[in-house]
Amino acid sequence: MTTETLTPKELQKMDPVFGQMSFKDHEQIVFCHDKDTGLKAIIGIHNTVLGPALGGTRMWKYDNEWEALNDVLRLSRGMTYKSAISGLNLGGGKAVIIADAKTEKTPEMITRFGQFVNSLSGKYITAEDVGTTTEDMDRIRKVTKFVTGISEEIGGSGNPSPVTAYGVYMGMKAAAKFKFGSEKLQGRKVLVQGIGHVGETLVDYLTKEGAQVQITDINENRVAEVSQKYGAQIFTGSDLYAAEVDIYAPCALGATINDNTIDRIKAQVIAGAANNQLANEQIHGQILKEKGIAYAPDFLINAGGIINVYGEIVGYGKEEAMKRTENIFNTTLEIFNFAEQKDITTHQAALSIAEKRIEDRKKEAK
Numbered sequence: 498m499t500t501e502t503l504t505p506k507e508l509q510k511m512d513p514v515f516g517q518m519s520f521k522d523h524e525q526i527v528f529c530h531d532k533d534t535g536l537k538a539i540i541g542i543h544n545t546v547l548g549p550a551l552g553g554t555r556m557w558k559y560d561n562e563w564e565a566l567n568d569v570l571r572l573s574r575g576m577t578y579k580s581a582i583s584g585l586n587l588g589g590g591k592a593v594i595i596a597d598a599k600t601e602k603t604p605e606m607i608t609r610f611g612q613f614v615n616s617l618s619g620k621y622i623t624a625e626d627v628g629t630t631t632e633d634m635d636r637i638r639k640v641t642k643f644v645t646g647i648s649e650e651i652g653g654s655g656n657p658s659p660v661t662a663y664g665v666y667m668g669m670k671a672a673a674k675f676k677f678g679s680e681k682l683q684g685r686k687v688l689v690q691g692i693g694h695v696g697e698t699l700v701d702y703l704t705k706e707g708a709q710v711q712i713t714d715i716n717e718n719r720v721a722e723v724s725q726k727y728g729a730q731i732f733t734g735s736d737l738y739a740a741e742v743d744i745y746a747p748c749a750l751g752a753t754i755n756d757n758t759i760d761r762i763k764a765q766v767i768a769g770a771a772n773n774q775l776a777n778e779q780i781h782g783q784i785l786k787e788k789g790i791a792y793a794p795d796f797l798i799n800a801g802g803i804i805n806v807y808g809e810i811v812g813y814g815k816e817e818a819m820k821r822t823e824n825i826f827n828t829t830l831e832i833f834n835f836a837e838q839k840d841i842t843t844h845q846a847a848l849s850i851a852e853k854r855i856e857d858r859k860k861e862a863k
């Protein structure tokens with residue numbers, strides 16, 4: 498039988514793991530199952546050249562196992578580049594647990610998952626992500642030391658979101674300097690989409706600096722609350738992408754820069770916290786470049802959270818974490834200049850610098 502006539506979907510069925518579209522040189526993929534607790538999890542270890550693979554555990558009710566595998570492959574790779582570009586000695590990993598965090602999570606399931614993490618002897622270090630909490634990490638800590646994001650009372654680094662917001666703010670200022678000639682955001686119109694843990698603190702920084710902040714969120718109560726607390730304006734238009742603003746800050750979901758939205762975007766700068774903002778890294782990155790929109794790569798400017806948990810591993814405190822996060826300003830500016838020089842997108846520029854760091858380390862190790 499020849500494979501030449503098969504569709505990509507049929508081919509994918511024949512190579513269900515290494516044949517996945519999102520499989521990009523991952524080192525190890527661990528499938529974890531426990532009948533008694535109902536645990537079904539996948540740990541993806543993308544790259545450990547720079548250090549142990551650190552990344553959160555996402556608990557999500559995926560429609561099927563393909564989706565879960567695809568997610569863990571994509572997310573773990575993202576972590577490799579996020580840590581590499583941030584100068585951390587960490588590799589990239591991520592885990593997914595296939596379950597509904599609201600209705601199916603049990604302490605036993607979390608403990609069992611922790612035992613699987615422990616069985617990898619530190620090659621993978623976990624943390625919180627969507628659907629998991631500090632409490633879950635504290636529980637995992639009872640069965641393994643290979644966990645971060647635990648409570649401050651037991652030696653953890655606390656909530657990473659304010660640090661993430663600070664990094665996004667720094668990245669945004671660098672993008673403004675590149676695009677508008679000044680890092681000052683006073684008077685700049687900024688639209689923040691999603692005012693959750695990160696978005697709210699970002700709004701705090703921006704309003705304190707005197708930016709004209711507009712906010713939007715699917716949670717109307719939060720919009721009213723945050724608007725009142727910081728004096729931010731509620732976005733009332735029908736199309737947020739077409740909003741007449743200087744800066745668009747995606748802080749809710751990924752893939753908001755896509756085929757449907759990209760031509761409507763009027764903002765000159767995009768800088769936000771959401772992971773994987775570009776639906777297609779190559780295509781949408783290139784269109785933004787052609788339109789002259791300064792896009793601050795998401796995995797670079799939202800690295801404050803990982804910089805913060807890294808402190809738990811190497812033993813630095815909040816002050817050092819904030820100092821390192823502040824440096825996102827310099828790195829972002831370097832990326833913009835490098836991209837301009839090489840006539841490539843900022844996403845490509847950030848990726849190539851991260852990849853070079855990994856390649857250099859590989860050579861050193863030989």
Ligand code: NAD
Nearest residue numbers: 657658661691693694695714715716748749770771772802
């Ligand atoms: P969060 O869940 O606290 O907040 C997300 C907010 O977005 C919520 O208020 C939610 O109601 C809103 N939202 C959801 N869908 C929306 C939509 N379609 N339109 C408008 N608003 C919508 O999450 P967070 O911790 O603030 O993280 C925000 C983003 O940043 C996520 O994409 C996350 O993956 C990414 N991120 C977070 C961190 C961190 O330290 N928390 C680190 C790196 C990346």
